[in-house]
Amino acid sequence: MSQLALGAPGLRKRQSLRRRRGKSVVMVGLLVAAVVVAVGVLAWVLIYVAIQGAGALNLNFLTHNPPGNPGAAGGGFFNGIVGSLIIVGLATAIAIPLGIGAAIYLVEYGRGRFSATIRFFNDVLIGIPTIVTGAFIYAIWVTRFGFSGFAGSLALSIVMLPLVTRTTEEMLRLVPNELREGSLALGATRSQTVMRVCLPTALPGIITGVMLAVARAMGETAPLLLTALGNDLFTQYNPTQRMSTLSLQIFDNAVTGFQEGQARAWAGALTLIVIVLVFTFVARFFGRRVRTANA
Amino acid sequence: MPDVATESAPAQASMGDADPSAPAADEGLTVEKLNAWFGTHHVIADVDLVAPAHRVTALIGPSGCGKSTLLRCVNRMHEIVPGARVEGRVMFGGQNVYDPDIDAGSVRSEIGMVFQRPNPFPTKSIFENAIIGVRLAKSAGARKLDDIAESALRRAQLWDEVKDRLHKPAVSLSGGQQQRLCIARAIAVDPALLLMDEPCSALDPIATFKIEELIREIADQYSVIIVTHNMQQATRVSQYTGFMTIENAGDPGRLVEFGATDQIFGAPAKPATEAYVSGRVG
Numbered sequence: 028m029s030q031l032a033l034g035a036p037g038l039r040k041r042q043s044l045r046r047r048r049g050k051s052v053v054m055v056g057l058l059v060a061a062v063v064v065a066v067g068v069l070a071w072v073l074i075y076v077a078i079q080g081a082g083a084l085n086l087n088f089l090t091h092n093p094p095g096n097p098g099a100a101g102g103g104f105f106n107g108i109v110g111s112l113i114i115v116g117l118a119t120a121i122a123i124p125l126g127i128g129a130a131i132y133l134v135e136y137g138r139g140r141f142s143a144t145i146r147f148f149n150d151v152l153i154g155i156p157t158i159v160t161g162a163f164i165y166a167i168w169v170t171r172f173g174f175s176g177f178a179g180s181l182a183l184s185i186v187m188l189p190l191v192t193r194t195t196e197e198m199l200r201l202v203p204n205e206l207r208e209g210s211l212a213l214g215a216t217r218s219q220t221v222m223r224v225c226l227p228t229a230l231p232g233i234i235t236g237v238m239l240a241v242a243r244a245m246g247e248t249a250p251l252l253l254t255a256l257g258n259d260l261f262t263q264y265n266p267t268q269r270m271s272t273l274s275l276q277i278f279d280n281a282v283t284g285f286q287e288g289q290a291r292a293w294a295g296a297l298t299l300i301v302i303v304l305v306f307t308f309v310a311r312f313f314g315r316r317v318r319t320a321n322a
Numbered sequence: 323m324p325d326v327a328t329e330s331a332p333a334q335a336s337m338g339d340a341d342p343s344a345p346a347a348d349e350g351l352t353v354e355k356l357n358a359w360f361g362t363h364h365v366i367a368d369v370d371l372v373a374p375a376h377r378v379t380a381l382i383g384p385s386g387c388g389k390s391t392l393l394r395c396v397n398r399m400h401e402i403v404p405g406a407r408v409e410g411r412v413m414f415g416g417q418n419v420y421d422p423d424i425d426a427g428s429v430r431s432e433i434g435m436v437f438q439r440p441n442p443f444p445t446k447s448i449f450e451n452a453i454i455g456v457r458l459a460k461s462a463g464a465r466k467l468d469d470i471a472e473s474a475l476r477r478a479q480l481w482d483e484v485k486d487r488l489h490k491p492a493v494s495l496s497g498g499q500q501q502r503l504c505i506a507r508a509i510a511v512d513p514a515l516l517l518m519d520e521p522c523s524a525l526d527p528i529a530t531f532k533i534e535e536l537i538r539e540i541a542d543q544y545s546v547i548i549v550t551h552n553m554q555q556a557t558r559v560s561q562y563t564g565f566m567t568i569e570n571a572g573d574p575g576r577l578v579e580f581g582a583t584d585q586i587f588g589a590p591a592k593p594a595t596e597a598y599v600s601g602r603v604g
Contacts, residue, residue, distance in 0.1 A: 138404060205441040209504070212399055213455035213511065214431025223458065227445040 073300065080297025083290040089298070093259045093276065098285040104295045106262040110270040111302075114176050114255060115244045117266060118183035123237060125184075126191025127226075133192075134199040135221050146196075152189040160185045161250030169254055176263070176270035179255030186247060187240040194236025198229035234314040242303040248274040273299045350375040350545055351396065351515055356410035357574070358391050358400055365391045367574035369410070371564055375514075378537060378546040380560035380583065382553060383598070387566040388575030389549040390438075393517050396547065397433040398426040415514065431455065434508030434544075436518045440500035442492035442507070448475075449488040451503055455511040470510050477543075478506035479536050498529025505536065509544065516540070518548040522555065534559050553599060557587055565595045 088103035129149070133142050164182040172178070202225045210220040226233075251257070257275040258268070273295050281292035356369040366388035373379040381389040394400040395408050398419060412419045419429045434455075442451045452471040471488070475481040480502040484495070492503055501521060508516060518537070522530040537546055537559045550556050556563055563586040565579045579586060579595045590596040 203441070205437060205439060206443060208399065208402070209437065209441040209443070209507075210454075210458070211402055212397065212430050212435035212437075213458055213507065214427045214429075215455075215458040216427055219458050223454070224443055228443070230445070 076293065076296050076300060079293035080295075083294035084297050088291070088294050092262060093280070093291065095260075097280065097283040097288045100287040100290075102291065104271075104273055104276045104291065104298065106258065107271045107273040107276040107295065108298065108302075109262055109264065110176060110255065110258075111245060111272040111274065111299075113264070113266055114179045114251070114270060114272055115183060115241060117177065117180035118187055118244055119237070119241055121180065121184035122187035122191050122240065126188050126240075127195050127233065129188075129192045130195035130199055131221055131226075133196050135217065135225065149189045149192050152185070153193065156249075157182075157186050157247055158249040158253075161253035164250070165253040174254065174256035174269040176255050176266035176268065179251045179270065179272070180266065182250035182254045183244040183247060186250060187244050190240040190243065191237055194239070195229070195233050198232035198236065199225055201232065202228045231314040234310045238307050238310040241306060245299060245303050246274055248272075248278050251275055252278075273302075350377075351547070352411075352413040353392075353396070354411040354413065356392065356395055356408070356412065358388070358395050358409075359407045360403065361405040364574040366395075366566075367576050369566075369577045371577055371580050373515075373545060373547050374562065375545045376542060377562055378541045378548060378560040379562040379564065380556035381547065381549045381564050381566060382551075382556050383566035383575070383578075384568070385551070386575075387568050389566050390519050391575075392566070392577075393435075393519050393547060393549050396515075396517055397430050397435055399430070399435065401426070431511050432513050432515070434511065434513035434516045436501070436504050436508055436516065436521045438520045439524045440497055440504050442495070442500050442503050444491070444493045446492055447489045448484050448492050448495065448503060451492045452506045452510055455507055474506040474510035475503075477509055477540060478502045479532065479539070480506055496529070498525050498532060501525060501529065501533060502536065505533070505540075509540065513544065515545045515547065518546060520549050520551060523551060530555075553587070557583060563587070565590075565592075565598060567594055567598065 087101065089108065090105050091101070091103040092106045093104065094100075094102040129145070133146060137145070161182050164178055164185070168178045168181060169175075206224050206228060207220055210224045211217070215223070251272055251274065255272060255275070256269040257279065258271045259276065259279065263270045277292045277295040277299070280288040280295065283289070351373040353369055353371045353373075356366065357364070358366045369392055381392065383389050391400060396412055396414075396419070398408075400406050400408055408420065410420075414429075414433065417424065419433075443454065446454065449471050452474050453467045456467065456470055472481060472485075475484060480499060483499060484490075484503075487494075492500065495503060501524075505516075505521075522533050525533065534555065537548065540546070548556075548559065560583045563581065563583040564577050565586060566575050566577050568575050579590060579592045581591075585591075586595060587599050590599060
């Protein structure tokens with residue numbers, strides 16, 4: 028009871044201060060542990076794939092197609108790399124204008140129930156399992172026109188579209204309203220304001236978002252099983268025909284049960300990670316350059 | 323002087339010179355029976371005022387009295403907020419800016435605006451910021467753009483500080499320099515009237531001093547209407563002053579008194595004005 032007399036308002040007893048410090052140490056410790064686990068697992072995956080894949084990853088792997096016999100050693104995923112680049116490239120070409128356009132509408136023009144509804148369905152679209160997307164394209168496209176790389180692009184563009192829309196929307200919302208007003212007050216129209224002020228200001232973030240969507244599409248396998256189907260026999264550059272992709276070849280080779288096939292799968296996984304990393308770095312670099320050149 | 327042709331007013335003489343008693347009303351600005359709303363909230367009521375050409379007019383009054391809204395009604399920036407609405411007339415250059423035939427963009431390129439916080443475009447260079455209004459609203463060749471940029475930056479008294487780094491990012495400038503860049507950006511399109519919404523409230527005293535000096539300088543070429551919280555500032559820069567206030571919470575803001583700055587601060591006619599300028603209220 029005596030400490031009550033001591034306690035000027037706002038001054039705390041030592042005891043309780045020590046307890047608070049103890050709590051703080053525990054909480055910070057938990058947070059650090061969470062970071063270590065999260066980053067540690069990521070590093071573990073990367074290092075493990077690098078070690079497993081480095082053995083089979085060589086120039087031969089990057090320039091040759093898989094051997095006809097999955098148990099045979101050698102060969103590579105050249106046609107898969109070509110297929111992934113073409114299919115994802117087409118998917119990106121479809122998803123970027125649609126996604127950015129939708130986001131511009133939602134942020135700069137859309138108001139009320141209609142855009143709230145669109146936003147809701149966009150969020151739902153993000154959550155749709157990609158195998159369902161593949162089945163959908165199979166039903167409406169493949170049953171009519173057959174398996175093709177383009178069908179794969181359609182499926183992947185549906186995977187990418189909501190991601191591009193969402194990130195672009197968020198980045199446009201971060202553009203301060205003062206900049207829009209500054210532009211409008213100069214006599215600019217709303218569309219000039221969007222093109223000259225809002226999009227350039229949001230561009231680095233939009234590029235990052237697009238790259239995340241590209242990375243996601245690069246690794247997708249499920250929607251391609253029912254659309255692009257795969258083609259291990261030769262290199263196919265024509266997206267109206269069935270095509271292979273890195274992700275499909277990783278899957279095919281990993282499940283063969285032959286050590287030689289699994290070695291190729293690891294090398295393919297490493298190739299995929301490297302491609303995504305290179306794209307991300309190039310996009311970051313490009314985004315920064317656009318900013319400073321403009322800036 | 324760069325040759326940025328002022329958009330000639332289309333034939334609408336019938337709208338007429340509004341108030342013959344007003345000093346130079348054809349070049350200045352006349353606000354008639356202006357009312358503004360945000361949704362159902364009535365922000366300003368029945369404002370009539372005449373801001374003479376080539377003079378600085380200050381709008382003073384307590385926070386929330388609608389000074390900024392009045393300013394934003396003049397160049398039709400009020401209406402960009404969803405649910406915002408305006409009634410009344412704003413006569414400028416012999417035309418009502420709210421005439422249904424008038425394009426809001428053309429109003430805004432003839433009536434420039436400088437905002438409370440400096441808002442240069444962050445992805446653009448000093449040079450690009452200075453000329454962006456010309457690029458957006460009016461066409462000009464690349465050669466002319468250089469001249470326009472230099473002339474605008476000189477008039478904004480920024481040229482000497484930035485002439486060696488015109489292509490550096492605008493956001494590399496200090497706050498005061500950014501605000502002068504925003505003034506340069508606004509005057510580059512050669513508006514007849516410049517609206518300033520508390521242009522110094524985010525700046526330190528030295529930057530404020532420079533801007534005030536600049537306002538006095540440009541007043542011979544442009545008409546200026548400035549909203550300010552700082553009554554000393556109003557006496558330093560303006561020739562005319564309008565005092566706005568709200569009588570009771572929830573009421574719309576009204577223009578209580580308008581007159582020569584000396585008179586408003588020296589011998590106000592209305593008790594409310596007297597109470598405000600003497601520091602007893604607000």
